[in-house]
Amino acid sequence: MAVPSSSSSATNIMLAIHEKKTVSVDLYRPLRNYIVFNYSEREAQNLEDDLETLKEMRNNIERSSAADSLPARRDLLQNYFKALTAVESRFPISPDKDHVNSVTFTWYDAFKNRSKASQQNIHLEKAAVLFNLGAVHSQIGLAFDRSTVEGRRQASHSFIAAAGAFAYLRDNTATKASIGNSTTVDVSVECAGMLERLMLAQAQECVFENTIAKGSTPGVCAKISRQAGLYYEEAVAALNVAPLSQHFDKTWMSHIQLKAALFYAEACYRYSLELHEKDEIGEESARLNSGISALSDAKKSSPRGAAQQILDAINKLESNLNCNLERAMKENDRVYLMRVPPVSSLPPLPAFSLVKSMNMNDVLDASKEKMFASLVPDNSAKALSRYTEMVDEVIRTQAEKLQQGSELARVNLKEMNLPDSILALEGHSVLPTALWEDVEAVQVSGGPAGLEGELQQLRDLRRVNHELLVQTEELLQKEAAEDAQFRSQFGTRWTRPQSSTLTKNLQDRLNRFAANLKQAADSDGKIERSVRDHMALMSILDSRPIESALPTLARPIMSLDANEDAVVGALKQSLRQLETLGAQRAGLEDMLKDMKRKDDILPKLMTSTGSHEDLFRKEIAKYDQICEEISQNLQAQEQLLLHIQAQNSEFAGTFNIEDYRASCDKCYKQIEAAIARYREIKENINEGLKFYVTLQEAITNIKQQSSDFVMTRSIQCREMIEDVQRQMSGLSVQDGRNYNYSVGRSHQSQRPEAANMADTPRPQTPYYQPPPSGYGQHPPPRYNMPPPSGGSPYPPQPGQQQGPPGHEYGQPAYPGWQGSYYNAQGQQPVSRPPYPPHQSGYYKQ
Structure with missing residues (x-):
């Protein structure tokens, strides 16, 4: 009671x-x-x-x-x-x-x-x-x-x-x-x-x-x-x-x-x-x-x-x-x-307090007070800047520790060939990152299986260029035959220059193109032989996934204590723990960034009545806990890595890792050699494609010039035929001047003054005058390609420099051009090899 x-x-x-x-x-x-x-x-x-x-x-x-x-x-x-x-x-x-x-x-x-x-x-x-x-x-x-x-x-x-x-x-x-x-x-x-x-x-x-x-x-x-x-x-x-x-x-x-x-x-x-x-x-x-x-x-x-x-x-x-x-x-x-x-x-009576003064810091905290918030005195701004520097130093130091911890784990695992060894044991071999990227680049570009299609492009382009050459030569030959026929028919009355004299430069250029095309065909043959010879080596690059071509780590044929599964299981468990520590570090890094983003002490600074240093110590102390967690994480990882090293040594001894690594190294070298050979062939094919495209443009241009020449000669031919026929019919030269030869066909002037103008002497216009810059009305194009280190693919002209010592002209696989084929007067050819011999690769046996 x-x-x-x-x-x-x-x-x-x-x-x-x-x-x-x-x-x-x-x-x-x-x-x-x-x-x-x-x-x-x-x-x-x-x-x-x-x-x-x-x-x-x-x-x-x-x-x-x-x-x-x-x-x-x-x-x-x-x-x-x-x-x-x-x-x-x-x-x-x-x-x-x-x-x-x-x-x-x-x-x-x-x-x-x-x-x-x-x-x-x-x-x-x-x-x-x-x-x-x-x-x-x-x-x-x-x-x-x-x-x-x-x-x-x-x-x-x-x-x-x-x-x-x-x-x-x-x-x-x-x-x-x-x-x-x-x-x-x-x-x-x-x-x-x-x-x-x-x-x-x-x-x-x-x-x-x-x-x-x-x-x-x-x-x-x-x-x-x-x-x-x-x-x-x-x-x-x-x-x-x-x-x-x-x-x-x-x-x-x-x-x-x-x-x-x-x-x-x-x-x-x-x-x-x-x-x-x-x-x-x-x-x-x-x-x-x-x-x-x-x-x-x-x-x-x-x-x-x-x-x-x-x-x-x-x-x-x-x-x-x-x-x-x-x-x-x-x-x-x-x-x-x-x-x-x-x-x-007597001893003092025992006492027990059930009350204590209320902490008024939270009740009277003015850090969230919005009144006069826009006013920030200079001393407060400077103090805030100093605190920000303190926070940045903490964040930078801890972030570096986290990054060093992750890098240390990566380097240690790489030295122990983990987890690649375990993946290989499960049939999932892994290529080194750099080598895998090279293989992926080869496969994206078509791989060895796609080389046949590119070789067919070379053949098609070579055929098109050959057909264009033939068509151009036939065009000139037909015109020369017609000129020879009329010269035989009319004898000395046929006074215009011979076609062979006028088309000599065109024929020389066509001959050089034909020689270049033949030389390119030889280079194509070398490429095709190289593809056939090395296809077995390069076929590994077509494997999808490429890891399927790698050796796998096999279990020992005989087991004395049947503890292989326990060894692998323990190592896997340790690797999972290491991964967990890495995830924790990522979370800690995010937490640091989030803390810094939310750490705004300006309101507290503006309402603080004590020393700024005391406030800074109190505020910076909130980072102590996460810094301690980072330290504990790194210490746990250090101990775990030592434990993984011991487990990996036992794993390597159980599964004969040395032989597996030797097989992997051999396979890697084979893949590297295949990649190098593929790139060489791919480069040569690309060089050939560029050559044929450039050559096609040049032949198309000369074909147009030839067509213009033939058209001009045809018009002149008709005019001369009419002139010769008038002479043979007894027409006077004076009457013959009533014909206008400049329009491509003769027609008699209908003006009444024509008779009075007949007595006026007028200089005779030649039947044909070559255009000042090549045949036809269009100057030949210029091909502005970067000059190579080699010499010209064409035979040297008299008086031309023979090129550097030890270099023979006409040797590159695909000849090209620098500038136009002719100079401004359309006479002297300008030569430039497109690719130096040491770059083309067509002489690699």
């Missing part, structure tokens, strides 16, 4: 703190002027809403009204404090002429209203706001109905929050606000500490009352009661020294002293009940005596003015103590006969 609380009559007797009062202050105009002067008018306009919000908050702080709800007042104070933190880092408020020097904060003491402090220092404003926040929390706690379990729980939580506000004031702001002793006592370090202990004592008292209501054991109740008494005793100790000893009303001192004695005696009472159950009557009597003495001393030393409810609780508890002491003494005298130890020899 639960023992009722002797102090239950004191339930409603607790203390709440009144808020500090202030006077009006204009923040809007000074801050706006500072923005205009140090930034710009445009920036001030952009921050107009923030300035108005700050002004409204300060006005609401000034006019504290009983009509305002306590939770709303609490929220206002918290938001205003965060706004002040944002202001502090951007607006230096001080008497300095370059600072915001027209703002003076004035606050009155909460316990002595006539005392006030005025400072051009934002820390006084922040200290006052924190004090009022603690006061509001205490008022909220006092407002709950503490006659119920839930009411006491909520009240305890509010007192804990109040203690947190006063602790935050003591640790962060009180010292900064005490510049030149021009501050009030209520926001001093000593007063903030005392109020924190008082609020904790009241929170512990609420917990004690709930413990009694739940029917907890006397031992547990004694510990909780004793801790409440300790908190009250600490508050009393603070009130008894300066500057608080003369600052508070006597009723405060009386209340706290009596509460301290009351909860000490309550602890003695509860602890004695537990001792009685254990039959430790001697100590029980001593504890009861101690509690009675504490209450008696408190009543004597406590100043007048204490609440009657507290006195009634003390009297009731004192009565219970005396009653239990009388009972214990009788039982001891009759039954136990134990010695009652002196109070001074």
Whole structure:
């Protein structure tokens, strides 16, 4: 059965703190002027809403009204404090002429209203706001109905929050606000500490009352009661020294002293009940005596003015103590006969705290505050840059470690030929990466199987070029035959130049083309023979996949202990672990990048009130965990690689890896030789294709020139035939001048002046005059190809240089040209071999 609380009559007797009062202050105009002067008018306009919000908050702080709800007042104070933190880092408020020097904060003491402090220092404003926040929390706690379990729980939580506000004031702001002793006592370090202990004592008292209501054991109740008494005793100790000893009303001192004695005696009472159950009557009597003495001393030393409810609780508890002491003494005298130890020899009563000051760092954290976020002073920007450099150094160092770890694993596995050896054992041999890329390039280009199609292209192009040559030669031969026929028919009257004289250069060029075409046919034959001779070697390149042509690792024919599968299984398991470590490194690297991307400490930097170095150490410490994980990963990989080396040695001995590697090396060399031969043949074929295409263009051009020549000769032939026929018919030369030979056929002039013009002498136009730049009306084309290192494929002209020593003209497989076949006068051929002999490859036997 639960023992009722002797102090239950004191339930409603607790203390709440009144808020500090202030006077009006204009923040809007000074801050706006500072923005205009140090930034710009445009920036001030952009921050107009923030300035108005700050002004409204300060006005609401000034006019504290009983009509305002306590939770709303609490929220206002918290938001205003965060706004002040944002202001502090951007607006230096001080008497300095370059600072915001027209703002003076004035606050009155909460316990002595006539005392006030005025400072051009934002820390006084922040200290006052924190004090009022603690006061509001205490008022909220006092407002709950503490006659119920839930009411006491909520009240305890509010007192804990109040203690947190006063602790935050003591640790962060009180010292900064005490510049030149021009501050009030209520926001001093000593007063903030005392109020924190008082609020904790009241929170512990609420917990004690709930413990009694739940029917907890006397031992547990004694510990909780004793801790409440300790908190009250600490508050009393603070009130008894300066500057608080003369600052508070006597009723405060009386209340706290009596509460301290009351909860000490309550602890003695509860602890004695537990001792009685254990039959430790001697100590029980001593504890009861101690509690009675504490209450008696408190009543004597406590100043007048204490609440009657507290006195009634003390009297009731004192009565219970005396009653239990009388009972214990009788039982001891009759039954136990134990010695009652002196109070001074007793150990301290055990205590257990169930409350602690709320951590207000999160509640008052202004790092997410958006007010004035666009204003970043130079010193904050420089500090941010320094922190960014620190982060970059951490990221760079750790990224290098990760990359080195991955590279180390790759190199070690390559030296051990893993996992290629295991894949070969399973029938999946693997080519080296570089060799595989070369094979893939060969297969993409058609492979050895596609060479026959390219050889057929060579044959087709050679045939087309031959047909063009034949057609051109037949064209010229037909014209020469016609000219010879007329020359035989008309004799000396046929006075135009012979065709053989005019077509000598064309015939020479056709002859050279024919010789080049014959030489190219010989080169084609060499290519075809090379393809046939090396097809067996190159056929390996057509294997799909190419790995199917590689040797595989075979199991031993005879096994002595049949542990091959165990060896392979263990090695595979280790490789999987190594792969897992690699995946972890990839994840850690991504995590590093993500942490860096999200690591924006500018808001914290702008709201930090301490040293930047302290903030940097705190923020950079969040990378310690991932750095430790990276170190552990690399250490685990190092140990695993040593283990894999031992397993691979056993694997190599079991499966005779040396012979397999020798077979692979031999196969690799065969593939490399096949690739080299394929590339050589492919290059020669491509060279031949380019030659035939170029030659075809040249023959087509000369065919066009020949056609133009034949057409011109045909027209001249008809004109000369008509002229000769007129001469043979007795026509005068004068009449013959009436014919126009320049249009390709004769026709008599119909103009009436023709007879008068007949007597005018006129120079005779020759029947044929070669064009100034070759035959026909079109000059021969130019082939602008890069000059090779070899000599000309054509026989050298008289007086031409014979080429470099040791080089014979006419030897390349496919002759080509540099520039046009003729110079600007269409007479002297210009020669250039397209490919030097050492490049063509057609002489490789």
